[in-house]
Amino acid sequence: MDRIEFENKLLVRGGDLTRWPIAEAEAARRLLAIDAESRALLDDVIAADTAVHAATTATLDTALVGRVMSATRVPHAGRRLWGGWQPLIPAGALAVLLVASVGFKAGYDNGFGRAEDLDLAAIITGDDYSQGKLP
Secondary structure (H helix, E strand, O other), rough: OOOHHHHHHHHHHOOOHHHHHHHHHHHHHHHHHHHHHHHHHHHHHHHHHHHHHHHHOOOOHHEEEEHHHHOOOOOOOOOOOOOOOHOOOOOHHHHHHHHHHHHHHHHHHHOOOHHHHHHHHHHOOOOOOHHHHOO
């Protein structure tokens, strides 16, 4: 491992060599043993990691966490029978399904009558059937 590769690995993996893959950590340790500039770079990265960790570590305000959790709690008594799946399906989708079902049913029941079916069959088969020649 050379210094440029070591620097790139430091930027990606951080300064804690124990979190690196074993082979890369061993190569980094061999480089650190012979290169003073790499050791200085590692010290800078460790110092930056420590500063970021110290700045981002905050204690939790348990009272605030309790207020947030109680505000987001949903009471069970207010749920309706269909309250579990209703938010998953928009009302518009249910309306479209209902209209499509009614339209299919109306079209199926009141479609072509018997005479129109015979005319259509006569046209398709080439036979000489018509409404005037119905049995």
